[in-house]
Amino acid sequence: MGAGHASAxxxxxxxxxxxxxxxxxxxxxxxxxxxxxxxxETAELLVSELATNALLHSATPFRLTVSAAHGVLRCxxxxxxxxxxxxxGAERPPTVEGGRGMFLVEALARRWGCHREGPxxxxxxxxxxxxxxxxxx
Numbered sequence: 001m002g003a004g005h006a007s008a009x010x011x012x013x014x015x016x017x018x019x020x021x022x023x024x025x026x027x028x029x030x031x032x033x034x035x036x037x038x039x040x041e042t043a044e045l046l047v048s049e050l051a052t053n054a055l056l057h058s059a060t061p062f063r064l065t066v067s068a069a070h071g072v073l074r075c076x077x078x079x080x081x082x083x084x085x086x087x088x089g090a091e092r093p094p095t096v097e098g099g100r101g102m103f104l105v106e107a108l109a110r111r112w113g114c115h116r117e118g119p120x121x122x123x124x125x126x127x128x129x130x131x132x133x134x135x136x137x
Contacts, residue, residue, distance in 0.1 A: 002069075
């Protein structure tokens with residue numbers, strides 16, 4: 001329990017963000033991690049942010065990869081866009097739409113990063129899965 005690996009490809013359309021969220025929830029429940037509602041909700045939110053960034057900034061198909069092992073959930077979104085995401089703080093004026101997604105990733109994820117994949121990139125984040133401080137690497 002608490003371990004698994006899955007990957008799914010999505011077309012660059014708004015419905016794909018919702019589908020990616022559902023995939024994360026389904027996998028976490030399948031792997032026995034659905035009992036941690038806070039984990040599921042945070043993972044769904046952050047995957048939604050990464051998928052939305054892929055949709056808005058790359059306009060290419062994207063791939064969601066989710067894996068859980070050794071007390072860590074890792075979610076990756078790979079797209080064909082060349083630009084790495086930037087963290088824009090909460091201090092952005094309320095009239096400016098968007099730009100806060102990576103701020104949420106920065107605030108809620110244990111770790112996150114971005115690396116180049118050929119002409120595109122993979123943006124990832126990690127969350128702890130066990131809910132206690134002593135069991136995570």
